[in-house]
Amino acid sequence: MAVIAVLLSHLGLRRASGGGLGVDIFFVISGFVITRLLLAEWARRGDISRRNFYARRFLRLMPALFTMIVAFEVLSFIFPDAVYHANRKAGIVALFYVMDFARSNFNYAGGIFGHTWSLSVEEQFYLVWPLILMVCLRRGGPRLLLKVTAVLCVLPTIERSLLLLAGASSTEIYNRPDTRADQLLLGCLFATALWVWKENEQILQRLAKVSSYSVWIGVAAFAALFPTLQENLLTGSGEDVLYSVGFLGIAVAALLIIACAVLCPDHPLSRFLAWRPLAWFGFRLSYGLYLWHFPVILVITNLHLRRGGMPLEVGLSLVGALLSFAIIERPFNQRKRHFAAVQTDRQDGTATPE
Secondary structure: OHHHHHHHHHOOOHHHOOOOHHHHHHHHHHHHHHHHHHHHHHHHHOOOOHHHHHHHHHHHHHHHHHHHHHHHHHHHHHOHHHHOOOHHHHHHHHHOOOHHHHHHHHOOOOHHHHHHHHHHHHHHHHHHHHHHHHHHHHHOOHHHHHHHHHHHHHHHHHHHHHHHHOOOOHHHHHHOOOOOHHHHHHHHHHHHHHHHOOOOHHHHHHHHHHHHHHHHHHHHHHHHHOOOHHHHOOOOHHHHHHHHHHHHHHHHHHHHHHHHHHHOOOOHHHHHHOOHHHHHHHHHOHHHHHHHHHHHHHHHHHOOOHHHHHHHHHHHHHHHHHHHHHHHHHHHHHHHHHHOOEEEOOOOOOEEEO
16 A cells, blocks of 8 residues: 555645655554564574574565666667666666665765665664664663664654754755664564563553554545645645654554554454555555556656556556566565575474574
8 A cells, every 4th residue: 555655645646745644654564573583583593693584585686676777778778868878877876775865965866776865764764773673672672672762762762852953954964874764663663572571461452442542643644744745844834844843743654553453353454554555565565566567657758658658657557576486586576485484493493494
């Protein structure tokens, strides 16, 4: 659902100005899922292999990204006016996960690869987060990790407010990894909280009950912002609200939905999100669609083929995502098993893959 929101926004639909909210949802989900995996490895092994962690992320993300960049670099020789040779520099920036720095520090849009700024934010965050997690667990255990994460969640909001007062541009605040970290950290916080309270059925039941009702607050927030974000929060004083406390507020709304999906599997919304076709699409195509849709839209626009309208852009984006998954992502994902966390059976010494 999140990647579809981003796609609709980049297509320029008037009532989808809030499609960028999909990136905010991405960040919260990512923090939650990755932290849950790291904590599960810690619970099994009493340690976390950062080497294996980064190897898995490399195999999951880099081959598809590299393929997409190469494909459009080749296309730039065939249609130089549509793809622009300047995008060759952007391809290198995207490949090394520094597009966020280029956009925030040098006002560099990034051309057809500008959307990879969000991938850069995530990868830079995960250079630091596993180390913070391990230090906290070794020094004070899960509860220290919970407290430290809660404090860290608040710091980017304070930082954004100070940057606004200092006259920083919205582009800088929007693209910097430190100013967007609270959304990732909120997902990390939820995963840590569930791990700390995993044996406390009373707390979990209370959380589930609250989540079953509060989820509609999150749904209402996104339903209201999706068609009107550009008009309400990206103009006038609304912009100050978004770039100070707004990002954290959006992340909280996303977390309300995620919490319901995790804690209340029988909830109507949870069942919808777990609907097999939707889950299939999310697991297999969401990453590829995010990679391919933006350059496809810009190239078609530059070739003056938008008379074909949305079907052409959506269709080519889906083809790119399907081919990416079938030819690139799935084979490399299978190689991840060689870097999975393992649990040694004390009786026979065999290892069980993650």
